[in-house]
Amino acid sequence: MLPFNVDLQRMTFGKQLLIDDLPFPSTEIQQHAENGFITFRNGLTKTRVQTQCVRCGNHDPSWFGVFPCARCGQTCIYCRKCLMMGRISSCTQLISWSGPEPPMLEREAQINHEHETSLTLVNEARSTSSLLAWTGTLSEGQKYASSKVEAAFLQQTELLVWAVCGAGKTEVLFSGINQALISGQRVCIATPRTDVVLELTPRLKQAFPTINVASLYGGSPDRHMLAPLTIATTHQLLRFYQAFDSVIVDEVDAFPFTADDALQYAVKQARKPQSALVYLTATPSPKWQKLCRNGKLKHVKIPARYHRHPLPIPEFIWCGNWNKMLNKSQALPKKLLLWLQQRISATHPRKQALLFIPKIDLFPNVLRILNEAFPGINIEGVHAEDPDRKNKVIRMRNGETSLLITTTILERGVTFPNIDVAVLGAEDRIFTESALVQIAGRVGRSADCPSGTISFFHYGKTEAMVRARQQIIDMNREAKQRGLVD
Numbered sequence: 065m066l067p068f069n070v071d072l073q074r075m076t077f078g079k080q081l082l083i084d085d086l087p088f089p090s091t092e093i094q095q096h097a098e099n100g101f102i103t104f105r106n107g108l109t110k111t112r113v114q115t116q117c118v119r120c121g122n123h124d125p126s127w128f129g130v131f132p133c134a135r136c137g138q139t140c141i142y143c144r145k146c147l148m149m150g151r152i153s154s155c156t157q158l159i160s161w162s163g164p165e166p167p168m169l170e171r172e173a174q175i176n177h178e179h180e181t182s183l184t185l186v187n188e189a190r191s192t193s194s195l196l197a198w199t200g201t202l203s204e205g206q207k208y209a210s211s212k213v214e215a216a217f218l219q220q221t222e223l224l225v226w227a228v229c230g231a232g233k234t235e236v237l238f239s240g241i242n243q244a245l246i247s248g249q250r251v252c253i254a255t256p257r258t259d260v261v262l263e264l265t266p267r268l269k270q271a272f273p274t275i276n277v278a279s280l281y282g283g284s285p286d287r288h289m290l291a292p293l294t295i296a297t298t299h300q301l302l303r304f305y306q307a308f309d310s311v312i313v314d315e316v317d318a319f320p321f322t323a324d325d326a327l328q329y330a331v332k333q334a335r336k337p338q339s340a341l342v343y344l345t346a347t348p349s350p351k352w353q354k355l356c357r358n359g360k361l362k363h364v365k366i367p368a369r370y371h372r373h374p375l376p377i378p379e380f381i382w383c384g385n386w387n388k389m390l391n392k393s394q395a396l397p398k399k400l401l402l403w404l405q406q407r408i409s410a411t412h413p414r415k416q417a418l419l420f421i422p423k424i425d426l427f428p429n430v431l432r433i434l435n436e437a438f439p440g441i442n443i444e445g446v447h448a449e450d451p452d453r454k455n456k457v458i459r460m461r462n463g464e465t466s467l468l469i470t471t472t473i474l475e476r477g478v479t480f481p482n483i484d485v486a487v488l489g490a491e492d493r494i495f496t497e498s499a500l501v502q503i504a505g506r507v508g509r510s511a512d513c514p515s516g517t518i519s520f521f522h523y524g525k526t527e528a529m530v531r532a533r534q535q536i537i538d539m540n541r542e543a544k545q546r547g548l549v550d
């Protein structure tokens with residue numbers, strides 16, 4: 065075979081990059097293209113009906129602009145949607161590796177850069193029976209789902225893992241990822257949220273300590289790392305092209321609904337034509353639930369939590385026109401104040417309370433009223449733009465805060481050991497079915513305090529509230545039938 069530059073191979077394999085992304089002279093890239101190692105694709109495709117950005121899939125005319133292009137000397141069209149990753153215009157080419165695949169399991173080799181070491185390590189790693197250092201045990205529900213994930217990776221099929229909040233869905237992936245890595249696959253976990261990338265990275269590094277794990281989000285240092293296991297935001301996925309043998313999309317429902325198409329496009333581009341795709345979620349959208357029911361999407365449910373206690377079922381409490389009361393009389397519904405009073409004065413055991421409200425601009429009023437109603441009690445509020453967000457969550461976790469007021473930013477990803485949860489204005493449209501299931505999922509997560517209450521204070525029941533409660537009841541029923549709860 066003709067010689068090629070290994071660094072260029074490692075940097076462009078499974079990627080779609082701009083020439084400006086690469087620290088190599090264009091003559092060298094051209095030479096590799098002539099020898100069949102590099103492929104160019106046009107950055108934009110144009111038909112009579114539409115222009116589409118090949119990198120991000122955008123085809124909305126309002127997201128394209130024009131500029132006088134110095135490179136081609138013409139007026140060029142460019143994509144504004146993915147502009148922050150470098151400009152894609154009519155004369156831009158996306159560069160991908162089309163030569164031999166670089167070996168994946170070679171951690172030390174990458175550091176030493178010596179070919180011989182690399183080969184020995186690859187062979188050694190391939191001959192070991194496991195790369196997985198995690199030694200925990202799976203619940204019955206997790207075990208079953210884990211076997212399905214393994215099969216999906218092996219057979220390169222699609223699967224939705226529908227696991228209730230607190231089921232422990234990450235551990236369900238370990239065995240499948242292990243098998244995939246041993247067989248030389250390249251695996252990616254993608255998620256819409258940077259928070260989740262940051263939370264998953266150390267867990268996966270601990271579980272697979274001998275391999276490279278690339279952690280990709282806006283501004284992360286691992287941008288050019290070639291790794292057998294990649295954890296990336298769905299946005300970072302746009303740099304990849306036919307890279308992965310197995311892709312896992314975590315928290316698929318956390319993505320803004322309107323951006324669903326963009327997510328699907330990014331995942332489709334990043335996976336190999338022959339590959340596995342596993343979705344993980346606690347709360348699939350109504351559309352996805354329907355696909356599952358009709359058998360159009362293969363799925364496996366984990367209807368019970370790891371600690372084998374059933375999920376708390378939401379209680380609906382009508383509280384009148386709370387919004388008007390808040391604005392006109394600077395007051396909160398009596399029923400809510402009573403609910404809070406009961407938690408604040410509870411001592412055996414002590415309870416903390418988490419109160420969700422629908423809008424940020426309600427914070428000042430709600431906080432002032434509660435501080436007046438419960439003097440001397442530690443009450444805090446936290447929302448998306450709060451610079452002290454992290455510390456407030458820590459203080460709540462440590463039990464220093466009695467009552468935390470929040471918006472949907474805390475609907476997922478946080479665990480407080482012993483809380484009761486209330487939603488004020490549960491009828492607001494921000495509280496979708498999946499948001500409400502996630503919020504209810506904050507209660508009773510720890511094995512030490514597996515119980516707790518979830519109350520929806522409302523001014524008129526919504527479809528979302530009813531469906532959320534039904535979803536929880538259905539999961540509990542299935543858990544009982546399958547013997548997954550005590």
Ligand SMILES: [Zn+2]
Nearest residue numbers: 133136140155
């Ligand atoms: Zn141009």
Ligand SMILES: [Zn+2]
Nearest residue numbers: 117120143146
């Ligand atoms: Zn684009």
